[in-house]
Amino acid sequence: MVDLHGQYLKMKKEVDAAIQQVLDSTAFINGPQVKEFCGNLASYLNAKHVIGCANGTDALQIALMALDLQPGDEVISPDFTFIATVEVISLLKLKPVIVDVDPDTFTINTDQVRKAITKKTRAIIPVHLYGQCANIGELKSIVAGQKIAIIEDTAQALGANFNNGKISGKAGTLCEIGCTSFFPSKNLGAYGDGGAMITNDDGIAERLHSIANHGAKVKYYHDEIGVNSRLDTLQAAILNVKLRYLDQYASARRKAAEYYNNRLSGIGKITTPVIATYTDHVFHQYTIKCGDKRDSLKKYLQEKGIPTMIYYPLPMHAQKAFQAKGDFRVSDMLSGSVISLPMHTELTTPEQDYICNTIKDFFS
Ligand SMILES: Cc1ncc(COP(=O)(O)O)c(C=O)c1O
16 A cells, blocks of 8 residues: 555665664654754644644644543544544543535535534534545634634645635644644654644644643643653654655655546546545545445455555444444445555556556456
């Protein structure tokens, strides 16, 4: 699905030098590379603050903690996502309100959000799924004038651009807080775990810093209960190198996606990715819908040596951990019909030809 080794070899010298510098300094915790990387990412995103943390799940948890919500307060999230988005809500004794997604973009269905809002709603966590932005413009107009914060889960869409003519900016910078992950396979992937929170609000930034640091602004003086969640210095050093290539990676992914689109549209029951008008796409995943043929296609591709993944085989409402009631027909349909094909920066045309020809053979 990904070729992290091939990607590493292309920048081996730079990455090795960055790692060696950390080893030589032995500043393994909160070394200068962490501040440097957060500053570089903030400049790239045109955001005021980027606060590193241990992973994307922590980023979401700390973001919710910074909103000072009360047990039982409601947080709306999409049904079709990775568990981290919803898990942190329950972990903090808040109430997850899971809503269905849009059948074309697979991001949160804003009509359902509107219907799900109650007096207890305090936050919404849209997910920029697979690499394109959720409809932030619509969500902002839904919450206008209400005390409802929006936390963008941009773990899969770092570098994507939102623009609806009125609001524009990078994914993760458009609302109160953006949360991202540097899990190795992400578009900006570390060589281990990592995450970050993004905000343009000075007060929120201070809280995020403090909560991620045991609730302390000054060492050994704890204003509140926090957590220990740090971006590792070695990871920050590596990310500093990789950030320089992020736009290049997005272009390579877009080019590969376009090639897939051209080769796969019109074959069998395949629907290629639909990109909403208000966003571009950084193709963290290239995911097609293929109706009731999905499982047999996956098996066929596996037999031909082609890896695929199902993101996600079971929507949140149906997870044993949640068991939510409601109308989730789109995410139910998606979990039975989507398949993600190999998508990464090192994908070659012959590899894509082999994948597309094999899919064509399956449907013929
Ligand atoms: C949408 C989404 N949110 C959150 C996360 C959590 O990130 P991490 O694995 O760094 O905790 C992921 C990572 O897979 C994700 O895809």
